[in-house]
């Protein structure tokens with residue numbers, strides 16, 4: 001059984017602050033420290049794929065960590081904490097937003113976020129973090145035309161491969177996916193794709209429909225433990 005955690009932004013704000021899309025850095029550090037003390041290892045998404053398709057060994061307390069959207073604050077604040085504990089993660093970037101600032105959360109009472117630039121993504125990849133695709137423009141794949149879907153999943157992968165050498169993992173914007181978008185992601189050559197459906201991944205889980213456990217500003221320490229399957 002493999003839990004895959006889903007984060008968005010991590011910022012050094014007050015631990016009790018409620019900023020949309022954001023886990024305070026002190027809370028994130030507590031979560032990662034707890035995983036380390038309990039003996040959890042972090043799996044790359046390649047290792048997750050190997051466990052689920054039966055080609056990799058099972059066993060041990062494991063978790064995969066993902067961050068959607070590609071925010072600079074994740075590289076600045078979350079990745080150093082993970083590196084300190086010998087852990088790894090995947091960042092799903094929106095290739096059309098690389099190096100820009102977007103206001104996706106502002107309408108909902110949040111703040112604008114800077115997206116990491118290509119040079120920063122290259123450094124993160126060199127440190128062992130995985131960079132995956134979250135499309136070019138963060139559109140919902142279930143409402144877009146077939147042509148737009150093929151373009152979004154294909155061109156974003158090509159852009160990342162061109163800069164970083166590889167891009168085998170995908171996350172559906174808004175978690176939105178259906179048979180047609182899953183097929184498009186497969187045709188584009190991705191090995192795995194993450195949804196936002198809650199739950200754990202067991203052997204046989206389709207690799208292009210991976211479940212994830214959301215970690216947000218409202219995730220208490222007790223809820224976090226249940227998200228990784230620790231019921232005790």
Ligand SMILES: [Zn+2]
Pocket residue numbers: 068069134138173174
């Ligand atoms: Zn997103």
